[in-house]
Amino acid sequence: MHAYRTHTCNQLRAEHKGQTVKISGWVHRKRDHGGLMFLDLRDHYGLMQCVINTDNPLFSALEKIRLENVISVTGEVVARTAETINKHLPTGEVEVRVKAFELLSAPVTDMLPLQVNSDEPYGEEVRLKYRFLDLRRDVLHRNIVLRSDFVSSLRRRMTEQGFREFQTPILTASSPEGARDFLVPSRLHPGKFYALPQAPQQFKQLLMMSGFDRYFQIAPCFRDEDARADRTAGEFYQLDVEMSFVTQEDVFAAMEPVIYGAFAEFANFTGTRFKITKPPFVRISYDESTLKYGNDKPDLRNPLVITDVTSVFNRSDVEFRAFKEILAKGGVVRAIRTPKVSDRPRSFFDKLNDWARGEGAPGLGYVIFEGMEGKGPIAKFIPTAALAELQKLTGAGSGDAVFFVCDALDKAVPLDGKARTKIAEELDIIEKHTFKFCWIVDFPMYEINDKTGKVDFSHNPFSMPAGGLKALNNDGPLKIKAYQYDCVLNGIELASGGIRNHVPEIMERAFEIAGYSRGTVETKFGGMYNAFKFGAPPHGGCAFGIDRMVMFLADQKNVREVIAFPMNQQAEDLLMNAPTVVEPNLLRDVHIKLDLPKAQVKAAS
RNA sequence: GCGGGUGUAGCUCAGUUGGUUAGAGCGCUUCCCUGUCACGGAAGAGGCCGAGGGUUCAAGUCCCUUCACUCGCGCCA
Numbered sequence: 001m002h003a004y005r006t007h008t009c010n011q012l013r014a015e016h017k018g019q020t021v022k023i024s025g026w027v028h029r030k031r032d033h034g035g036l037m038f039l040d041l042r043d044h045y046g047l048m049q050c051v052i053n054t055d056n057p058l059f060s061a062l063e064k065i066r067l068e069n070v071i072s073v074t075g076e077v078v079a080r081t082a083e084t085i086n087k088h089l090p091t092g093e094v095e096v097r098v099k100a101f102e103l104l105s106a107p108v109t110d111m112l113p114l115q116v117n118s119d120e121p122y123g124e125e126v127r128l129k130y131r132f133l134d135l136r137r138d139v140l141h142r143n144i145v146l147r148s149d150f151v152s153s154l155r156r157r158m159t160e161q162g163f164r165e166f167q168t169p170i171l172t173a174s175s176p177e178g179a180r181d182f183l184v185p186s187r188l189h190p191g192k193f194y195a196l197p198q199a200p201q202q203f204k205q206l207l208m209m210s211g212f213d214r215y216f217q218i219a220p221c222f223r224d225e226d227a228r229a230d231r232t233a234g235e236f237y238q239l240d241v242e243m244s245f246v247t248q249e250d251v252f253a254a255m256e257p258v259i260y261g262a263f264a265e266f267a268n269f270t271g272t273r274f275k276i277t278k279p280p281f282v283r284i285s286y287d288e289s290t291l292k293y294g295n296d297k298p299d300l301r302n303p304l305v306i307t308d309v310t311s312v313f314n315r316s317d318v319e320f321r322a323f324k325e326i327l328a329k330g331g332v333v334r335a336i337r338t339p340k341v342s343d344r345p346r347s348f349f350d351k352l353n354d355w356a357r358g359e360g361a362p363g364l365g366y367v368i369f370e371g372m373e374g375k376g377p378i379a380k381f382i383p384t385a386a387l388a389e390l391q392k393l394t395g396a397g398s399g400d401a402v403f404f405v406c407d408a409l410d411k412a413v414p415l416d417g418k419a420r421t422k423i424a425e426e427l428d429i430i431e432k433h434t435f436k437f438c439w440i441v442d443f444p445m446y447e448i449n450d451k452t453g454k455v456d457f458s459h460n461p462f463s464m465p466a467g468g469l470k471a472l473n474n475d476g477p478l479k480i481k482a483y484q485y486d487c488v489l490n491g492i493e494l495a496s497g498g499i500r501n502h503v504p505e506i507m508e509r510a511f512e513i514a515g516y517s518r519g520t521v522e523t524k525f526g527g528m529y530n531a532f533k534f535g536a537p538p539h540g541g542c543a544f545g546i547d548r549m550v551m552f553l554a555d556q557k558n559v560r561e562v563i564a565f566p567m568n569q570q571a572e573d574l575l576m577n578a579p580t581v582v583e584p585n586l587l588r589d590v591h592i593k594l595d596l597p598k599a600q601v602k603a604a605s
Numbered sequence: 606g607c608g609g610g611u612g613u614a615g616c617u618c619a620g621u622u623g624g625u626u627a628g629a630g631c632g633c634u635u636c637c638c639u640g641u642c643a644c645g646g647a648a649g650a651g652g653c654c655g656a657g658g659g660u661u662c663a664a665g666u667c668c669c670u671u672c673a674c675u676c677g678c679g680c681c682a
C-alpha cells in the first residue's frame with residue numbers, strides 16, 4: 001500500500017464498498033458522540049467521512065487529534081445506511097471505517113488563528129499573515145483553482161490561434177508607462193538601477209521587430225502605486241499580447257474569441273450562469289462614451305443614457321438663472337433620462353439631490369414629465385416649447401424624469417457618470433449576472449496636464465496617431481486621435497492596447513508635441529529607436545488584467561480574493577514580512593547609504 | 606499625503622443615558638453521549654477593552670493624541 005494514500009478524499013463511492021483504502025489529509029471536523037466518533041478528512045479534492053467507535057483501541061488516540069492536523073487513515077470503505085447518506089457530499093454514500101491512522105504533520109498545539117472549517121469573514125490582517133490557513137478554506141481555495149484553470153484556458157486559446165508564449169526580463173530599464181518604478185540597485189554598476197517592468201511593452205514590440213509575429217505572455221507587471229479594492233499594491237498579472245501586420249480590428253478579432261471563450265468556460269463558477277456578450281463586442285468611441293456614459297469605461301448593464309441638452313437651457317424662453325450663469329462661462333447641461341419614476345416619492349429625488357451635494361455639486365436638478373407637462377422644482381422655469389425640445393433630445397416620455405448636471409465640461413462629465421450609476425443603483429435597474437464587454441476606441445492622443453497646463457500624452461506614447469505625421473503637423477494636438485483602445489467589462493477597464501507607432505520620424509514628432517526635445521526618443525528608448533530604423537513591421541496589441549478577469553468570474557469585490565499571496569493595502573507582505581530592513585553589508589554591496597525621514601530611522605536600524 | 610469606517614477572549618462579534626464581578630458563538634481543557642454531518646449536553650480556562658494622555662466619585666463607553674487594519678480620494682497612460 002502507498003505510504004500516504006490509495007485514494008483522494010473525493011474519490012470514494014459506493015462502488016468502492018468493501019475495499020481497504022488509505023486516505024490522507026487535514027482533520028476538517030470531528031463529531032464525537034463518546035461511543036462513536038465521525039471525523040471529516042479534507043484534502044485538495046474534497047471531504048471524506050471516517051468513523052470509529054470505542055471497541056477500536058485507537059479510539060482515544062484519534063479522539064485527541066485536533067483540527068488541522070495532517071493524518072493518514074487506513075480503513076474499509078463501507079456503505080452508509082439509507083438514512084445516513086449525506087446528499088451534500090459527493091462521497092456521502094460511503095464512509096471509511098478506521099483501522100489505523102498516523103499523524104503525518106507535527107502535532108498542532110497552538111490555537112488556530114483562524115478556523116479553516118468556517119466561512120466567517122475574518123479580518124484581512126489575520127488572513128494575510130496566516131495565508132496558508134486562509135488558502136485551505138473552501139471559497140479562497142476554489143478561487144485560486146479557478147485562477148489556475150482560467151490562465152490555462154487563456155494559454156490554450158492563445159496557442160491555438162498561433163500565438164507563442166515568450167519570457168521577457170524582470171530586471172530591465174524604466175518603461176514608458178507613467179507609474180512609479182520599483183528600482184533594483186546594481187552591484188556591478190555603482191549608482192545605477194534596474195527597474196522592474198511596469199509591463200513588457202518595449203520587449204513585446206521588440207519581439208515583433210525581431211520577426212516573431214504573434215506574442216503573448218502571462219506577464220507580471222510592477223508599479224509602485226497605491227492599492228484599491230480592484231488593484232493590488234505593487235504587482236499584478238496581464239495577458240500581454242502583440243501582433244505584427246495588423247489593424248485595430250485584427251487585434252479585436254484575435255482577442256474576442258479568447259476572452260469570450262474563457263469567460264464562457266467559467267461563467268458558471270459561482271453556481272449562477274452569467275450571460276456574456278458574444279463577439280463582436282460593441283465598439284464605442286471615446287467621445288461617444290464620455291457623452292453617453294460620463295466616462296471612458298461604461299457599465300453597459302446600466303440602461304440609462306446621458307444626452308447633451310445645453311441647447312434647451314440656452315433658449316431665450318428658459319429663465320433658469322442658475323444654469324444660465326454657468327452656460328455663460330462655457331458650461332454644459334447634461335441630462336439623464338430616467339424612465340418610469342414619476343410615481344416615486346419626493347424623498348427619492350431629495351436623496352439623489354443630497355447625494356449630488358455630497359459629490360460637491362450644487363445639487364441634481366430634475367424635471368418629471370406627466371403627459372406634456374413638467375413637474376418638479378425647476379419645471380416652472382422651462383416653458384412648454386422648451387419642454388418639448390427636452391423630450392425630443394432625451395427621448396423622455398410621460399412618467400419619465402430627466403436629471404440635470406450643469407457645470408464646466410470637465411466637471412460635468414465625471415459627475416454625469418457617477419449620477420448615472422447612482423440613479424441606476426437606487427432604481428436597481430443594473431442587469432444582474434451579466435458580463436457586458438465593449439471596446440472603447442479613438443482615444444485622444446494628447447491631453448492637457450491639469451497641473452502643468454502643458455500638452456501630455458494621454459495614454460501610451462508609443463501609440464500611432466490617427467492620420468500619422470500629417471495630422472501631427474497640421475491638426476491641433478487635442479484634436480488628434482490615437483489608435484488606442486480599451487476593453488471594458490461592466491464599468492471596469494479590463495484591457496488597454498494600441499496600434500504602435502513604428503515610424504521613427506512620426507515618433508520624434510509625437511514626442512516633440514508632448515514637450516520632449518528632439519533626440520529624447522533616441523536617448524530614452526535607444527533600443528526601440530534603433531529597431532525602428534532597421535525595419536519595423538506595423539504592429540499592435542493589448543494587455544488584459546488577469547486578476548480583474550478572475551475577480552469577475554469569481555464574483556468577488558476585491559482582487560485579494562483571487563490572488564494566492566497578495567500584499568495588504570500598505571504594500572506589505574505580512575506572511576513573508578516584506579519589505580524589511582536588510583543587513584548593512586547587503587547595502588554596502590549595492591553601494592547604498594540610507595537617508596531616512598527622522599521618524600523612520602529607528603525602525604530601520 | 607488626505608477623508609470615511611473599524612479596533613473588546615485565539616477567531617467572529619454584542620456591550621444601553623458613563624455605574625457592581627465585561628458577555629455570546631466557534632475554538633481550547635475536562636466530563637456525559639453509538640449515526641452525526643455546523644452533532645448535542647455539562648463544567649472550566651482564557652481579557653492591559655489597540656496604545657498614551659485627559660475629564661469624572663466612577664471610563665470599554667465622553668474628550669485629545671497616536672498606532673494598526675480597511676474602504677475611498679490623490680496616484681495608477
